[in-house]
Amino acid sequence: MAILxxxxxxxxxxxxxxxxxLFLVAxxxxxxxxxxxxxxxxxxxGLGFLVLFLFLGRYILQLMQISQSSLSIAGxxxxxxxxxxxxxxxxxxxxxxxNMGEPFIVPLAIPLISGPSAMTxxxxxxxxxxxxxxxxxxxxxxxxxxxxxxLFFSNGLSRILRKRGLIALERLMGMLLTTVAVEMFIKGxxxxx
Numbered sequence: 001m002a003i004l005x006x007x008x009x010x011x012x013x014x015x016x017x018x019x020x021x022l023f024l025v026a027x028x029x030x031x032x033x034x035x036x037x038x039x040x041x042x043x044x045x046g047l048g049f050l051v052l053f054l055f056l057g058r059y060i061l062q063l064m065q066i067s068q069s070s071l072s073i074a075g076x077x078x079x080x081x082x083x084x085x086x087x088x089x090x091x092x093x094x095x096x097x098x099n100m101g102e103p104f105i106v107p108l109a110i111p112l113i114s115g116p117s118a119m120t121x122x123x124x125x126x127x128x129x130x131x132x133x134x135x136x137x138x139x140x141x142x143x144x145x146x147x148x149x150x151l152f153f154s155n156g157l158s159r160i161l162r163k164r165g166l167i168a169l170e171r172l173m174g175m176l177l178t179t180v181a182v183e184m185f186i187k188g189x190x191x192x193x
Contacts, residue, residue, distance in 0.1 A: 002135075003135050003138050003139050003142070004139075004142075006125055006135070006136065006139035006143075007138075007139040007140075007142035007143040007146075008143070009121065009180055010118065010121055010122070010139060010140060010143035010144075011142075011143040011146055011147060012173055012176055012177045012180060013079065013082075013117050013118050013121050013177065013180075014113065014118055014143055014144070014147040015082075015086065015170065015173055015177075016146070016147035016148075016150040016151050017150060017157075017166060017169045017170055017173060018086055018166075018169075018170040018173065018174075019112050019113070019151060020150070020151065020154040020157060020158055020166055021158070021163075021166060022107075022112055023039065023108065023112070023151055023154050024154060024155070024158060026103050026107060026108060026112075027039075027103070029101060029102075030101070030102050030103075032155075034102070035155065036152060038102065038103065038108070039108075039148070039151050039152050039154070040148075040152065042103065042105070042108035042109040042113065043109075043113060043144070043147075043148035043151060043152075045105055045109035045110075045113075045114075046108075046109040046110070046112075046113025046114040046144070046148075047113075047114075047140075047141070047144045047148075049109065049110060049114035049119070050114050050118060050119065050122055050140050050144065051137065051140060053114075053119040053122050053123055054122040054123070054125070054126055054133075054136055054137060054140055055126070055133070057119065057122065057123030057126065057127075058123060058126050058127050058130065061123065061127070068124075068127045068128070068188075068191060069188050069189075069191040069192040070188070071120070071123065071124060071127060071188070072124060072184055072185070072187055072188030072191060073184075073185055073188035073189060073192070074120070074188075075117070075120040075121065075124050075181075075184050075188075076181045076182065076183075076184035076185030076186075076188060077181075077185065078116060078117050078120060078181075079117055079120075079121075079177060079180060079181035079184060080178060080181035080182065080185070082117050082174075082177065082181075083174045083175070083177035083178040083180075083181055084174070084178070085174075086170050086171060086173060086174025086177065087171050087174035087175060087178070113144075113147070113148075113151075122136065122140055124184070125139070
């Protein structure tokens with residue numbers, strides 16, 4: 001898998017366009033002057049967790065005696081569930097009743113930027129070809145950089161695209177992620193046999 005294709009897969013998993021409404025809801029009670037600083041801080045935390053899982057995730061899996069085939073099948077199922085949610089249902093209601101003030105690490109860095117599917121994806125990259133660690137690191141940074149940039153400009157993008165435009169883009173990304181999830185599942189089953 002080339003750097004750009006790995007970065008694209010991870011970008012789809014990170015789903016920054018789908019996260020725009022969630023970021024806006026989570027930051028609603030925060031002074032708008034602090035939004036950009038919070039997004040930068042939370043994005044950096046998210047990158048830190050992704051890099052941590054990129055390098056340590058496979059050791060955690062070895063410690064738990066989880067095979068690459070099992071990880072690939074589980075990752076495919078998780079991605080498929082996320083993709084289905086992206087295609088058929090919005091996710092703004094996650095934060096509707098919370099009045100949490102300024103978020104710190106949770107829920108923006110984890111799980112919105114660096115969630116289970118993103119962590120699973122980077123672990124899968126490294127598990128398949130650990131000798132390409134530099135390529136995977138570059139792919140993670142590229143995907144994160146594009147995602148963080150989109151989230152940084154989330155207020156403006158939200159005004160331009162409006163709710164319907166954001167939903168349409170999220171559904172398109174969900175459709176693309178569905179194919180990635182099915183492919184990951186099939187490869188896991190093939191590796192099993």
